[in-house]
Amino acid sequence: MEHKIRLGIIGLGKMGISHLSIAGGNKHVDVVGVCDSSKMVGVFMEKQTPFTFYDDFQAMIKDANPEAVIVAVPSKFHAEIIDALLDSGMHVFAEKPLTLDPVVSKRLADKAWQLELINQVGYHNRFIGTFTEMAKLVESGILGNLYHFTAEAYGPVVTKSKDSTWRSKPEEGGGCLYDYASHVIDLVNYILGEIKQVSGITLNKVYSKDVEDAVYGTLELQSGLSGVLSVNWSDHTYRKMSTKLTALGTNGKLIADATELKIYLNEPVKGFSFEKGWNTVSIGKLQAPVDFYLRGEEYTAQLDYFIDSIRMKRKNGQNSFASAASTDQAIQLIRKSN
Incomplete structure (x- = not known):
């Protein structure tokens, strides 16, 4: 047995x-x-x-x-x-x-x-097929030299003033930065490289009294690449959380969210099936199936992986404490810079 x-x-x-x-x-x-x-x-x-x-x-x-x-x-x-x-x-x-x-x-x-x-x-998010594929494509160099990125997340978590909960207590990990932006920051670390420093940070209160509801600013990576962080959990125009990462390079653009991956190429690259111009790949073609579905394949995929x-006996796998510590370091940079 x-x-x-x-x-x-x-x-x-x-x-x-x-x-x-x-x-x-x-x-x-x-x-x-x-x-x-x-x-x-x-x-x-x-x-x-x-x-x-x-x-x-x-x-x-x-x-x-x-x-x-x-x-x-x-x-x-x-x-x-x-x-x-x-x-x-x-x-x-x-x-x-x-x-x-x-x-x-x-x-x-x-x-x-x-x-x-x-x-x-x-x-x-590291177990969503579109983001996994984006990481592979960025590493392949298909975009040429990267020169900018945008990292975004929006959703309707806090859309009115509420009674106090853990989400409204920064000492318990509440606030948009810890609860929402952390996902996007981790994706940047995973796909584009570790964050070295931040600037122009604003932590805006929309409906909350003690924590931020939106996080905006510029991130600079260890490679020298810089980009924009834009996260807002008080956005009424979204039905649920929407996360998107965009990378721009000398040979085109990559855009990934939870539903599809889009790539624009100035010129085709040998070894890839993408044509010149826009190419779109849906999540259905990229997401591996799971035995038990709840909320999304990625939730099962991450536990199956664990x-x-x-x-x-895979010691240094995906989403290790070490990679999470790097994300926590970036969060602290953002909080201290405001």
Whole structure:
């Protein structure tokens, strides 16, 4: 009989429940424990599900003894929990951002590496076929010399003044920068190169009192390439989050979002099927199928990748703590520059 990965989940909010549903559909996983501090959640889980519930993550670590744990609690709690999990020899998948302090994130990345434990952070855009393909095309040099980029995300998360929640508390990872812009910043790091410095940053409040609802500014990469960051989670003109990355080069332009990849070539390039002018490839031709669909293939793909990394002992895979620490560093640059 095949060995199944013993998996625990800490945090049963929106993302935790999503991860639980996906993990439950993975044939290589046995969910041995779930944990949340909410008594109401605990009552529901104990009455309505077959999962063993804990209200203390240390008790889950001791009693359920999982091999791997998904951490889906507010980011301010990540460091304490992840430290304990790594000390217990457990592989960790954490929601983004990894922590609110890049120094702490780097320490956790180094610790996981030294202990040879699989580590991953939930920047799911890296598992969307259009962005994966864009990364390959940029690396191929098909655009010639890159000279500019734009990184954008818009959506209707905060469209009126609301009562206080974690989204309105910067100390808990709330605000557009941590919750929305982090995804775009991570894509820039992944596809175009790591961010070295920032300028002209504005963090605008639209409806929120204590956190920003929009982030604008210029990013400069280690390569010297610079571009524009434009993120707004108070945009009524969008039905849901829309993320787009555009790269401009001497031989054309690449545009990718969650639905399609478009490439304009001034001249065709040998070895590629793209013609001169505009070429469009839909997500359906680029996205690999998954066994369990919930919210989008990318959510299942990232967890499948995490589980496969454990089974294959793949130490430095996609979305590692180290890459997430680089994103956290860029976030800090933006916050400090405003």
